[in-house]
Amino acid sequence: MxxxxxxxxxxxxxxNQNILHKICKLYTVDLASHQDLFQEMVIQLWKSYPKFKGDSKFSTWAYRVSLNTAISLYRGKKTKIETVDWDYSLANIRYEEYNSETEDNLKHLYDAVRQLNDIDKALVYMYLEDxxxxxxxxxxxISEVNARVKMNRIKSKLKQMLAKKGVV
Amino acid sequence: MDELDILKQHWKKDQNFPKVNKEEIRRMLYKSSSSLVKWIFIISVIELFVGLLINFLAYKYDIFEKEENNPFEIFTNIIDVISYLVIFYFIYAFFTSYKKIKTTNNTKDLLSDILFTRKTVGNYIKFNIYMIIFSIGISTVQLVWEEDIINKSVGHNIMFFTLLCIVMFLVGWLTISLIKLYYRVIYIRLVKKLDQNYEDLVKLDQEENAINI
Structure with missing residues (x-):
């Protein structure tokens, strides 16, 4: 190429890298798998980029391919995969800080979303992205009706999960 | 305000991510993918060609000498031709469906294409199992034919058939168990996550149909 x-x-x-980071944030639990999934998304995006004709926005195209990668292609980090090392000093983020939101409630919310299944997470992601x-x-x-019904169910499910932890 | 809206407020402001620079992105482009689809492809290609190799070797080093007027020869030749045709059909079907896999499709179609590709290879493995059972059957008949049982004593024949049954049963059982074990370890591990996600999407559609009825 x-x-x-x-x-x-x-x-x-x-x-547009934050699109990918945000998906990684929902689909992974630590920085190592975040990096791993991020890299896989970049590879998949690059593979289909020659066919990207620009009839949609780059960001719209990118979130679709990246979400599909998280749902259908990502194996989860079980074996050590060689990833590009990032400069963490620039990122100013440490492993322990991953998922350490300032407010406890927010942390519980993220935890609850991460416990959802892959499809539900995709719905939540798109909802959060407006x-x-x-x-x-x-x-x-899926159909639009189903997307709505499902979204409402996810909301009540999250409410239940948080109520169990005594958050809400 | 519900929970997700609280999350949304934070989500939009959230920029606390490791910044990946151009050079790092460029290096990523040359890394090899470790995706499920890649593994499914590699394993499937190996399986297809191992099947082909086994058929080829079995044909080249036929266990039974080819005697003149052997009534089984025509029969085994037909089977050979059919199995080659079927193998080539599977290889063709696999590559055609593999090429359809595109990350730009919607999630449901993408999952269904990946699962269909893998299912093609799954059917190919099943076909091989049936072929093994079938060849064991043919070999048994051939052994009985060559033993010339009409001119042997009853005691000898009982002994012969008992041994034959035990040996053939063990060979068949062992081969099929090994294939099944392999299938369970490799196949299920590869498609478990995809199956689960696809099921979740299909379930959604079924629920809608139920509502409409």
């Missing part, structure tokens, strides 16, 4: 395409992709991805139900349904391949 030519260098121009590579440069263009790298620039776009650098600007995607409308037409887009949520289209991304997952």
């Amino acid at each position: 030519n260098k121009n395409l590579e440069q263009e992709f790298v620039n776009l991805l650098e600007d 995607k409308d139900y037409t887009e949520i349904a289209e991304t997952l391949g």
